[in-house]
Amino acid sequence: MSRKVIIMKFDEESKAYQAFSEIKKLQTQGEVKGEQMAVLKHLPNHQLTPKDFIDFTGEDNNIKGSLIGMLIGILAGPLGVLLGWFTGSLIGSTKDVKEVKTALSIFEETLKNIPEDETGLILIADEKVTGPIDDLVYGELKGEVVRIDRDAVESELLEAEETEKDAANHAKKRWFK
Numbered sequence: 001m002s003r004k005v006i007i008m009k010f011d012e013e014s015k016a017y018q019a020f021s022e023i024k025k026l027q028t029q030g031e032v033k034g035e036q037m038a039v040l041k042h043l044p045n046h047q048l049t050p051k052d053f054i055d056f057t058g059e060d061n062n063i064k065g066s067l068i069g070m071l072i073g074i075l076a077g078p079l080g081v082l083l084g085w086f087t088g089s090l091i092g093s094t095k096d097v098k099e100v101k102t103a104l105s106i107f108e109e110t111l112k113n114i115p116e117d118e119t120g121l122i123l124i125a126d127e128k129v130t131g132p133i134d135d136l137v138y139g140e141l142k143g144e145v146v147r148i149d150r151d152a153v154e155s156e157l158l159e160a161e162e163t164e165k166d167a168a169n170h171a172k173k174r175w176f177k
Helices: 013-028 067-076 078-085 087-091 097-103 105-113 131-140 150-175
Strands: 002-009 033-043 047-055 119-127 144-149
Touching: 002 013, 002 105, 002 131, 002 150, 013 033, 013 047, 013 119, 013 131, 033 067, 047 067, 067 119, 067 150, 105 144, 119 131, 131 144, 144 150
Parallel strands: none
Antiparallel strands: 002 119, 002 144, 033 047, 033 119
């Protein structure tokens, strides 16, 4: 199986909710093996806010502890603000700006694929085949799909968390001198 983070966008907010509902049915029918799924609204200033969430594993229905929650947390946290406003000047000697941008490609990909003021869907799933989701998104709902390797996303999240800690420590040292 192929573990993926699947980002879906649609031309209407209602279609994101319809896809959310339909993918839950596909999960029940065994056509999709989802782990987590969330409807996300992209607000101004690169902020994503969850509108609906489900953890298919039954382990935790709290988005904050999920992979999707971590993604949102990084974007909403200090690193997201730093990157959105003044990456070079505050990160400075902590990390090379190119390294930081490379570490955050998943975040940029997410924001690019769910444009500002639009609502999209993120699904973390093991896909045997892409057919059920593609048929729904491309065929029925006329949306778009981007798939990213889940292991790569997890790696980037860990790197982004480390970068965020380094940037915060560097900023504290500069401010308290």
